[in-house]
Amino acid sequence: MADEGSRKALPRRQLGRHLRAQRTAEKLTLADVAKSMEWSISKLGRIERGEEGKIRKADVQQLCDILGFTPERTAVMVGLAQQADVKSWWHAFGDLIPDGFVMYVDLEWAAHEMTIYRPDLVPGLLQTAAYARALDRIYFPHDSEEEQEGRVRLRMERQAIVSRKTRPTRVDVVLHESVLHTIVGSPATMAAQLRHLADMSTKDNVGVRVLPYTAGVPIGVPIGPFVILDFKPDEDGVTEPPVIYVENFTGDMYLERGPDVESYRMASTTIQRAALDAVRSRTKLRNVAREFLS
Structure with missing residues (x-):
């Protein structure tokens, strides 16, 4: 049985991928299809990218008709759209999740394995409540106390993927040593x-x-934080392609192209080879922790 994130994030991405592939095969542009649907190009683009947003059953059927889907394939597309409309627990946090980050939380919850590199901060999945609270007070200085605590609760809820008893997510993290000494x-x-x-x-x-x-500098150039998200096959044996999430101050990126994924995998492998092994890393973490209290 698929978990909550899979029911939402992956079907939406599958729907978008099928629609985009069919539109390309029919040699139609985004503008062509958007005009027929009386939509904006940006709305259709968001659907094809599998981003957040509700799509009605009637709209899916009309899209499939425009794109030349068979009745059987149309039924599959409608089913994907209905699965993608399932509400997930993080929607209760509303505006506390920044624009564009909802899709990441969806994908994170659905991932089977995550490979993370952070040269700057402890990743959210491994933050303590006090560390998260200290960061958010700086980044969201105008939030009320209630909003601040809501953000911390969201961070703690996200961490359930690591500790859940059924199919916990595999998380491999490499932290630059500077993270250990940067006081938050x-x-x-x-x-x-x-x-x-x-x-x-x-x-x-x-x-x-x-x-x-x-x-x-293991790869020869500085590199910012990134996450490689990998997924298991679903019940029909379909495996969603991996996603690279690249976080930055002005806007995050989601990369799925083969060459981009391969480049980040190679960078990750190089960084992991240069990192301390698990035992020495654990020792360093505990030694630096003692230094903070000395």
Whole structure:
């Protein structure tokens, strides 16, 4: 049985991919189809990319008619749209999730395995509540106390993918050593955070390793934070392609093209080879935690 994230994120992406492939095969442009639907090009583009947004059954049927789908394939497309309309737990947090991040939370919840590199901060999936709270107070200075606590709860809810008993997500993280020494909150907050990372790294499905200062620049150029999300086959044996999530200050990117995925996999492999092994990483985390309290 598919989990909640799969019921929502993956069907929506599959629907968009089928629609885009058929439109391309029929040699129709986004503008051609959008005009026939009396939609904006941007709306159709969002649907084809599998982004957040409700699409009615009648709209799917009309789209399929324009694109020349058979009745059988149209029925499949309608089914995908209905699965994608299932509400997920994170919708209760409403405006507390930044624009564009809802799709990432969907994909994160559905992923079978995540490979993460962070040269700057502890990733949200492994943050303590105190560390998350300290960050959000800086990034969202005008939020009320209630909104701040809502953001922290959201972070903690997201972490359920790592600890859930049924098919917990495999998470492999490499942190640059500078993350261990960058004070977020207070020394006490950092000590607790680093101890938490060390404890989490003992779980079978969690890997936490440190890229030391002595490793230099492993791939020859600086690289920002990224996540590689991999998915398992669904009940019909269809495997969603991997997604690279690249986070930056002005806008995030989702990369699915083969060459882009391969480039980030190669970068990740190089970074992992340069990182300390699991045991030495755990020791360093605990040693730095003690230094914060000395």
